[in-house]
Amino acid sequence: xxxxxxxxxxxxxxxxxxxxxxxxxxxxxxxxxxxxxxxxxxxxxxxxxxxxxxxxxxxxxxxxxxxxxxxxxxxxxxxxxxxxxxxxxxxxxxxxxxxxxxxxxxxxxxxxxxxxxxxxxxxxxxxxxxxxxxxxxxxxxxxxxxxxxxxxxxxxxxxxxxxxxxxxxxxxxxxxxxx
Amino acid sequence: xxxxxxxxxxxxxxxxxxxxxxxxxxxxxxxxxxxxxxxxxxxxxxxxxxxxxxxxxxxxxxxxxxxxxxxxxxxxxxxxxxxxxxxxxxxxxxxxxxxxxxxxxxxxxxxxxxxxxxxxxxxxxxxxxxxxxxxxxxxxxxxxxxxxxxxxxxxxxxxxxxxxxxxxxxxxxxxxxxxxxxxxxxxxxxxxxxxxxxxxxxxxxxxxxxxxxxxxxxxxxxxxxxxxxxxxxxxxxxxxxxxxxxxxxxxxxxxxxxxxxxxxxxxxxxxxxxxxxxxxxxxxxxxxxxxxxxxxxxxxxxxxxxxxxxxxxxxxxxxxxxxxxxxxxxxxxxxxxxxxxxxxxxxxxxxxxxxxxxxxxxxxxxxxxxxxxxxxxxxxxxxxxxxxxxxxxxxxxxxxxxxxxxxxxxxxxxxxxxxxxxxxxxxxxxxxxxxxxxxxxxxxxxxxxxxxxxxxxxxxxxxxxxxxxxxxxxxxxxxxxxxxxxxxxxxxxxxxxxxxxxxxxxxxxxxxxxxxxxxxxxxxxxxxxxxxxxxxxxxxxxxxxxxxxxxxxxxxxxxxxxxxxxxxxxxxxxxxxxxxxxxxxxxxxxxxxxxxxxxxxxxxxxxxxxxxxxxxxxxxxxxxxxxxxxxxxxxxxxxxxxxxxxxxxxxxxxxxxxxxxxxxxxxxxxxxxxxxxxxxxxxxxxxxxxxxxxxxxxxxxxxxxxxxxxxxxxxxxxxxxxxxxxxxxxxxxxxxxxxxxxxxxxxxxxxxx
Numbered sequence: 001x002x003x004x005x006x007x008x009x010x011x012x013x014x015x016x017x018x019x020x021x022x023x024x025x026x027x028x029x030x031x032x033x034x035x036x037x038x039x040x041x042x043x044x045x046x047x048x049x050x051x052x053x054x055x056x057x058x059x060x061x062x063x064x065x066x067x068x069x070x071x072x073x074x075x076x077x078x079x080x081x082x083x084x085x086x087x088x089x090x091x092x093x094x095x096x097x098x099x100x101x102x103x104x105x106x107x108x109x110x111x112x113x114x115x116x117x118x119x120x121x122x123x124x125x126x127x128x129x130x131x132x133x134x135x136x137x138x139x140x141x142x143x144x145x146x147x148x149x150x151x152x153x154x155x156x157x158x159x160x161x162x163x164x165x166x167x168x169x170x171x172x173x174x175x176x177x178x179x
Numbered sequence: 180x181x182x183x184x185x186x187x188x189x190x191x192x193x194x195x196x197x198x199x200x201x202x203x204x205x206x207x208x209x210x211x212x213x214x215x216x217x218x219x220x221x222x223x224x225x226x227x228x229x230x231x232x233x234x235x236x237x238x239x240x241x242x243x244x245x246x247x248x249x250x251x252x253x254x255x256x257x258x259x260x261x262x263x264x265x266x267x268x269x270x271x272x273x274x275x276x277x278x279x280x281x282x283x284x285x286x287x288x289x290x291x292x293x294x295x296x297x298x299x300x301x302x303x304x305x306x307x308x309x310x311x312x313x314x315x316x317x318x319x320x321x322x323x324x325x326x327x328x329x330x331x332x333x334x335x336x337x338x339x340x341x342x343x344x345x346x347x348x349x350x351x352x353x354x355x356x357x358x359x360x361x362x363x364x365x366x367x368x369x370x371x372x373x374x375x376x377x378x379x380x381x382x383x384x385x386x387x388x389x390x391x392x393x394x395x396x397x398x399x400x401x402x403x404x405x406x407x408x409x410x411x412x413x414x415x416x417x418x419x420x421x422x423x424x425x426x427x428x429x430x431x432x433x434x435x436x437x438x439x440x441x442x443x444x445x446x447x448x449x450x451x452x453x454x455x456x457x458x459x460x461x462x463x464x465x466x467x468x469x470x471x472x473x474x475x476x477x478x479x480x481x482x483x484x485x486x487x488x489x490x491x492x493x494x495x496x497x498x499x500x501x502x503x504x505x506x507x508x509x510x511x512x513x514x515x516x517x518x519x520x521x522x523x524x525x526x527x528x529x530x531x532x533x534x535x536x537x538x539x540x541x542x543x544x545x546x547x548x549x550x551x552x553x554x555x556x557x558x559x560x561x562x563x564x565x566x567x568x569x570x571x572x573x574x575x576x577x578x579x580x581x582x583x584x585x586x587x588x589x590x591x592x593x594x595x596x597x598x599x600x601x602x603x604x605x606x607x608x609x610x611x612x613x614x615x616x617x618x619x620x621x622x623x624x625x626x627x628x629x630x631x632x633x634x635x636x637x638x639x640x641x642x643x644x645x646x647x648x649x650x651x652x653x654x655x656x657x658x659x660x661x662x663x664x665x666x667x668x669x670x671x672x673x674x675x676x677x678x679x680x681x682x683x684x685x686x687x688x689x690x691x692x693x694x695x696x697x698x699x700x701x702x703x704x705x706x707x708x709x710x711x712x713x714x715x716x717x718x719x720x721x722x723x724x725x726x727x728x729x730x731x732x733x734x735x736x737x738x739x740x741x742x743x744x745x746x747x748x749x750x751x752x753x754x755x756x757x758x759x760x761x762x763x764x765x766x767x768x769x770x771x772x773x774x775x776x777x778x779x780x781x782x783x784x785x786x787x788x789x790x791x792x793x794x795x796x797x798x799x800x801x802x803x804x805x806x807x808x809x810x811x812x813x814x815x816x817x818x819x820x821x822x823x824x825x826x827x828x829x830x831x832x833x834x835x836x837x838x839x840x841x842x843x844x845x846x847x848x849x850x851x852x853x854x855x856x857x858x859x860x861x862x863x864x865x866x867x868x869x870x871x872x873x874x875x876x877x878x879x880x881x882x883x884x885x886x887x888x889x890x891x892x893x894x895x896x897x898x899x900x901x902x903x904x905x906x907x908x909x910x911x912x913x914x915x916x917x918x919x920x921x922x923x924x925x926x927x928x929x930x931x932x
Contacts, residue, residue: 021307037241038234040440042390043473047854050390078234087232095228098818101826102657103231104238104390104440129863136854138390138441139657141825142865 005068011036012080022068026060027051029067030077038078038107042136049135052108053077059115061134078107081114089155090114093148101139109135113149121157125150188212189779189878191810192590196779200878203773206705207712209881210813217737218670219882220874222818226662226681227438227655236438239409240470242396248277250459250469251309252452253299253316254479258541258847259325259338260291265299266317273315275308276301277463280455285426290342291320292513293541294848295478297451302459302467325541327842329487329510332540340513340539351507351519351535365532368502372493376566380490380559381913382520383839384510385483386476387548388859391440393480394470395453397460404429404457408449409470411442411656412693416449417686420457427457436684439656443830444547445481446656447693477852481546482840484509484518488559493529498571500582503528507535509555514544522556525626526564526582541847542840547695549827550889553625554834554896558914561623561897565904569609575622575901576601588624588784591808591873595622598869599788599806610908610928615796618803621901623894625785629886630775630879631701636689639668639710641718641766645755647672649710650682651703653691657826658888659819660699666815667704667882668711672718673735674754689769697886702772704815705880710770717766718757725760726752778878785809785890787828789898790866793906795925798918800903802832802866805895809870811887812877821870824891828868831895833860836915 003022008015011034018033027044030036030053042050044063051062054076081088087095090113100106109132116123116131123131128149137145154161183202188195188211195212202208210216230236265281279301283289291298299316303309324338331337332347340347360368369375395416396407404427408416413434420432439446449457456469471480486509493502509518518537568578576592583589596602605620606612612619640648649668655661665681682688692702715735722740723730726749734743740752790804805828814820837858841850851857877883896914904910909924 021305023307031241032243035243036234037237037243040238040391041240041470043854045473045853045855047473048390078232082233087229091232094232095224098222098225098228098822100225100228100231101822102390102439102441103227103236106231107234110232129865132862136390136859136861138388138443138830138859139826140822141829141868142860142862143825143868144822146862146865 007068007071009067009070009075010073011075012077020067024067025063026053026065026067026070027062030062036077036079040104040107049112050105050108052111052135054111054115057115057118059112076111078110081110089152090117090149093152093155097144097148097151099140099144099148105135105137109137109145116149117153117156121153123153187878189876191587191873191875194586194590198777198878200776202776206773207709207881209878209883210876212876216670217673218666218675220814220817222816223662223666223676225659225819226665226676238391238438238440239394239396239407239436240391242407242468244396244398244466247396247466247468248302248304248463249306249309250300250302250456250467251306251313252297252455252475253313254475255291255294255296255298257291257320257322258294258327259323259340260320261323262289262291262298263319263321267299269317270301270312270315273308273312275304276312277304277465278302278459279312280458282451285455285458286451292340293543295475295543297455297479300455300459302463325847327541327844327847329485329508329538329540331844332510332538340541345539347539349537351517351537360530360532362532365502365504365530368530369491369493369504372501373496374494374570375491376563376570377491378563378566378912380488380562382486382555382558383914384485385548385834385838386840386857387443387445387481388477388854388857389441389443389445392471392473392476393446393450393452395449395456396466396468397457398466399461403431403433405433405435406457407435408453409439409446410436410449411439411446411654411695413652413654413684413686414690415447415693416453419449419453427454429457434686436654439654442656442694443549444551444695447547447695450480473854474852477857478543478849481548482543483548483551483555484511484545486518486520486555488520488522488556490522490559490563492563492567494567494571498573500527500567501529503531505533507533508538510538510540510542511545512542513539516545518545519552520556520559521552522560525557525560525624526579527584528582542842549830549892553893554831557623557625557893558897558900561894562900562910562912565621565901579622579624585782585784586780587810587873587875588786591784591786594871594873595786595788595806595808598871599790601788604790606905609905612906616792616794617906618790618792619902619904619906620788620790621898621903621905622786622788623897623901625890625893627697627783627886627890628781629697629701630781631698631705631772631884631886633772633774635691635702635706635772636769637664637703637706637710638689638767638769639714641714641758643758643761643765645678645758647674647679648682649679649707650688651691652686652688653699653703654684654694656694658694658699658823659816660703662819663700663815664703664707667707668714671708671711671715672754674738697888697890700815701880701884701886704882704884706770706772708881709773710768713770714766714768717768721761722752722757775879779875783810783885783890785894787894787898789895789902791899791902791906793903793921795907798921800836800916800921802836802899804867804869805898806869807871807891808873809887809891810873810875812875812885813883814872814874815882815884820872820887823887824870825868827889827891828895829860829865831892832864832866832899834914835896835899839915
């Protein structure tokens, strides 16, 4: 049988003592031992970005690190993103702009975006694309994700810049533009 | 209730007409242009947005049931082989193993026809134990020669892919419909044409690559089989688990798919992995979690077939198409399913003839992929349309209009032309731009045909406290079904979405369709609207009874009971207070989807224009912008409709430039069964996508809704290919348009001078 490691992990500002098979990845331990299933399996090979979490504020693919290496590190997952009972500006922007479609890639993208905005509160479109280049999405077409990150960044800077609206037109009876 | 004849307005913009339709018994007339709608056409957030942005949304992969164990599948390393014997004895004795089965026993299948085909499955306490036990399964193979490309499979000396008398190359099943002209008639028309253009186009195999892989979690709870499934057909999986296939034959099965991480056509069936999981769970007496890994997903969960398409197009001296002849070859892998390419519709193409051949190869089988048959066919059709327009000396849009009679598309050309700045940005002479990095514009069109249909129902429950539940058992694979059924009921009840709870993905709720062919929205929204309308009637009857008012004079608007004539009521009564007047616990209405009736057209149109930048030194193509003019009947939720279009477009960009399954011809395996070297579009590749909707009062059903999932994917790659030609003057006739192919096309052009 495999060896077991017992560690106190610091996850979302809480100390959690867990015993887990030593060879298990952080992804597996977060999901199976800690029951934090917001962090998703996508490929387990570091290709899709779906399992992105923050380790000491930096985005990390949790499928590529062992939980046993996490002693003394601060881990954040999507479950730790809300501020009290309020959505984080990134979460709110993703909800309001429809940046989550099937939603499976969303937690990983939110994590990578949070790390970006911590490091750079006013990123350019290109900097956002670069920061999120490792996160694949098969549904949305990405644009609303980019706009949501821009909007959340502006909100965090205290600016009030309304996001782009849906471009519905072509008929006097056309659907009205987004609210 | 009786059917009733009524006059409705159908159309869009200044193109409306009145038609008489027979409304089905118990139905209500469709939305009309003069209706004042509070919610429909607006952009409320997804009903599940909160769950999705907080990580609370539980997908099948996320299910963790008490005592749950894990299933894994042994797969063939050989592309063509017969299994002589499988011995599970040693594997069953491995630590933690609770159940094991052989696919030969379960599916009666000893022929291995592609690398990655399932052979046996094991459930053990941990995934690692299951993996270890797979290695202890002894399989004796009779290994056979194989072919993994159409070209190899079509040779006289090619190894047989199938078994028995199955031939490698077979004519595709003929499509229904009237008999067209004979091949002799079309040949004669081509012979007498002023000009004949001929070209052969090749497209690749594309995989679905949903971010959540396929799989199920099965639990026999003593009463029935509970099956969490990452599926686009909850009721289809229920059928599989209760009848026939793979001998699961549960007395009853409850299928749950509250959240599904994408599907794109590959997740209709529970698959052999689903059947194996159910049987392992039964045998083990424990819930089993069996999700495919990414490699399995890429090799054994379906794909869009490739296509080779030879087209001859004849023009008369007036530049009109008089004849069109097609020969197609496509491979559905080792299965016998369809691999056709839809390359002979959309336009009026004169006398047409089409021959289609299906070529079996030792590769994983095809499944529907977002507009099956269309992106490959339209790439060829639109390429040759462009070649013909050039030959005729006519602007490509004008040439298409001349051969197009779709009442919606003819308006969309103008919108697309304007929004894409076609007349200023496009090169009148292809490849005439200065410098080494050249830009160009190209066009492609689409056609779709989904009006939804019967066999579904929606349940609306108004609770005494004013909370409204809207329920259907079908799934929401990311399309927004959960949101739009809530909106259609809420619109009738005059309330916003804040007090509406929507429930989806549970076969205990009323029946719904599989999410394929873009059927879900046009099937479910009319039932949701009708159930909302009947629930309103019931609530107003309660109000009338309690207050001594006349129910037929009342309506619900902006969360208030109002008089239809606008006059004041004796007292103000909110929706919530009205609900509080109920004597019974709730109002509970289920309404069936009524049949379709006449409407504006039976089809959606769609026009896309691509703007690209081509580096003629490196061959790199960058898509700068896609103008996507779309229609789906009446837009229910603008934000979600737009999201569907962007998703289809981005899939089309990937298909046009990056994605392709690569088979190792020596080993017979898929080389890039991952997400690293199987390239889907990433954040940095994403172009600007200008989504424009023509809002059409389509008729056919009470919401005027047509399906939208598939149409936006149809034309994108075709438009990109034409834009690359417009930028460079060199035509790439194979997808994906890789730098190498661009450079080769440029070299051929140079050689010709």
